[in-house]
Amino acid sequence: MNSNQSYVRTEMLDEKAPPPTNVGVLGWLRENLFATWLDAILTVIALIIIYVVLSALLPWMFGGIWNANSLTECRQKIIEIYGEPQNRACWAVIHERFWQLMYGFYPENLYWRPNLALIMLFVGLAPILFNSLPRILLLVSVAFPFVAPWLLWGGSIWVPVSAFLGFVVGFVVHKFVSQATNPLLGIIVGVLAAIFWWLFLMGPFGNFMDNIIPLGIEPVESRQFGGFMLSITLGITGIVLSFPLGIILALGRQSNLVIIKTLSVGFIEFIRGVPLITLLFVAQVMLQYFLPKGTEFDIILRVMIMVTIFSAAYMAEVIRGGLAALPKGQYEAADALGLNYWQAQRLIIMPQA
Template identity: 50%
Template sequence: MSHSSIAWFRDTLLPQAEPPAGQTGVIHWLRARLFNGWWSSLLTVVALLALFALVNAVLPWLANSVWQADSLGECRRVLNGESGACWGVIRERWPQLLFGFYPQALYWRPLAAFVLLFVALGPILFKRVPRGVMWFSAGYPGLAFWLVWGGSLWAPVLAYAGLALAVLSFSLARRFGIGIALICALGVASTWWLHGMHVLLAVVDHQAPLQLVAVSSRELGGFLLSFVVGVSGIAMSLPLGILLALGRRSSMPLIRLMSVTFIEFVRGVPLITLLFTASLLLNYFLPPGTSFDLILRVIIMVTVFSTAYMAEVIRGGLAALPQGQTEAAQALGLDYWKAQRLVIMPQALKISIPMIVSTFIGLFKDTTLVVFIGLLDPIALSTAIRASTQWQGIYWELFLFIGGVFFVFCFGMSRYSIHLERRLKTDHR
């Protein structure tokens, strides 16, 4: 036999064959995932026993629920000594848990603001939304404020006019330098909001009144309050955190020192301390005769607290980028702000998505801390409900309902984060 007739490699494919019987099916999955060794088998057995005990304790309690009851005593009479959940408290008090003491005839207003929020977030969260909706997104905060608190429609309109004046003054003063332009913009906006806006508001409101029934802040409560504080803090902390992160990495010593001082100070102070500051001390730093609404003060402090943490999250994303990205942007002739907007920041934000959403979730849950300064969040309302003669002694049903609602919102943010990561392919695989 000649060497040329010997086949050194296969020139035809093997026919497709079924995998071995021991490598497929439920039995293989159980062995690979749950009983892969004695330690894994022990943990599986312990977990199954704990799960069985939990289900055995909770399922009969949930299955024997009472919905039609006007008091805890009536629930107990219906249960006749058996264990069961008394969901009558939720059926009777769910409007209070959701809206606080907001007037019942005006529930449509916060509901409309909630629905319109998703319209405003459309261009930000999804790709196939007309970019013209961005104009609505920009005007949504003022519209939501008007819907929730009522009063004159001209108040948010004139507040936006202050922003327009700030942008105009910044553009006119930019030739003298960015620092001077920022000072001019802040001065013009502050003067307008503190003085000029109120004078013009009285005139315009008298000539063309456009008003809704005013609702005071003390009537806001429940999940409406948590949602207002949480969404406001989330919406403002992200852009401010980006600016603060850039300030901390700035080559200008004064900007860097101010950014580092702000971040380290705020991160070193508990949120509850800032909330007490908002409740008791913030008015002392304002001009005489100026009074900020308590909820507005809380929003400011929550935003300040979240901004410091968000700045560190963004800084971590910026630090993860190779220096070559900055050098490539400079080689293209881009200035600092264009390089950040077009090259650096989009990549840093993609890397930081998990921690950004985690910070948002933590912020939304931390809104329950406002109970310590007298605001009626869901926890405070549950305490008030349990103190009433009708529902004195009820616990689990209220806390399960509150926890379930928080879980729905937080789980929704988490799932959108996963969707966004997959869409942007942040893992580069």
């Protein structure tokens, strides 16, 4: 055989198993926790801290007392169980006041109403978050902003119906004016028509229909709201209402019209410069001084307004950052397609921002 002839392998060698210390749990530990001597020292220190914290926290949590009429009785039970004073939690207040923490002073026989409103929230969000779900569920999404307040506060069914008709009136007027003149004027007139309905026609229409067809549920006063139910109500309201307002403020801040830009910048910077607790204090105490004598302004509605405008200011800055990150070519592409300002914002700019 010629010694200069090259050897060419015709078969692949079998793969060898990787070292046990490089795969599985040992491999993960070596790569993430013990890659270097410094990582190993930090890992050991972290494990010691976790052990010290959990060794004190877990007995305090799971060795607590759930049934007691007072703090003194709770401490006595701890001594009876463990033989000497121990640092244990007294969960009796949670056990005793659980439903109050969840619903405040809401009537117990009406708990089904906030529960139903919460279920409607999840059902209404589902088709918005998941496109694979039936589109008919969007009807729940549209109905939720009107049905949920009615379920929580009760009263006549014609109140949410009248509120919904305000949007219908605004939409119809917007379509009519937009076709007759231009889209911007249609939006302005449509908004004014909806506001006019809500301020002057909504109440008389609701009273008229309630006299003809009295339908409603037991009303609940705002002072009976509390706990988790009140927190989730304020949170959802603030998020839902602040988003469109934040979009308007962000667009206004980037507007070429000096008045609109100045008002938007002034509103955003003023609200962002004031702590939320100050706005809530104004809503709670000082707002009544600026209203006509005898005016009753619901306290929860005041808080909702303040939370909404506070969230809208921060939402506007987030959206403005997204708008600023878009390349100029996106705006030029919208112009090349012949889209007007609002079409460009709706179809090209805002989905990317």
